[in-house]
Amino acid sequence: MSYPLEKSNDEWQAVLNKEQFRILREKGTEAPFTGKYDKHMPEEGVYTCAGCEKPLYTAKHKFKSGCGWPAYFDSIPGAVTRHTDRTFGMERTEIVCSNCGGHLGHVFKGEGHNTPTDERHCVNSVSLNFSKDDKAVEGAKTESKA
Template sequence: MSYPDQRSEDQWRAVLSPEQFRVLREKGTERPGTGEYDSHYPSKGVYTCAGCDAPLYTADHKFKSGCGWPAYFDSIPGAVKRHVDNTLGMKRTEIVCNNCGGHLGHVFEGEGFPTPTDERHCVNSVSLRFTEDIGAAAKGSNETAKA
């Protein structure tokens, strides 16, 4: 797949921590209940990609699922791309940043959560950054896309 942000592996290693690289670039998963944003419920703001700063989710999308990872019922339109993931002997739907292709986690449907979409985007905290400044998040995405 081709994404607007086309950095090399060495360029990604220069800007990501080893754990961020493992999750975002190598499709890893952080341990449940350990992430910075698992119990983070702000009233406003934007969660952006930790790799490229593209806006992904708003605070309004987040809900308490008890799954051990941050959960969102939807993403900002066009921010997340879905791929079929057949690893671990099961069919899942992987979600990645639509700007850089960084692995975010997986989306699950029909679990019975009372959300408008009947979906749970199960996202690794290490894949995210948070800002209350919605304007700065949008500006960061536009600048990254031009790089």
């Protein structure tokens, strides 16, 4: 699959640290309860892709799931692409950044969380950056209308 932002592995390695490359480009996973955004619960702000800085989630999408990774019940419209992941002998829904294809994590449904969607986007902190400025989300909405 192709994405608007395409780079070679060498180009990605030049802009990502080793752990970001392992997770975003090689579909790795950080250890549970170790990520900087697991317990991060701001009132406002936006989480962006650590690979390309595109807005992915707002602070209002985030909830406490207790899973050990940042959890979101939804994403900014069009920001996240879903794929079927059949690794490890099971079928899951992988989520990637719609702009650069960077691996974010997986989506789980029907776990009974008290959220509007009953979904949990289980995202690696390493895949994210955070900005207190919600204007990044407004910019994404403007771009998607163009």
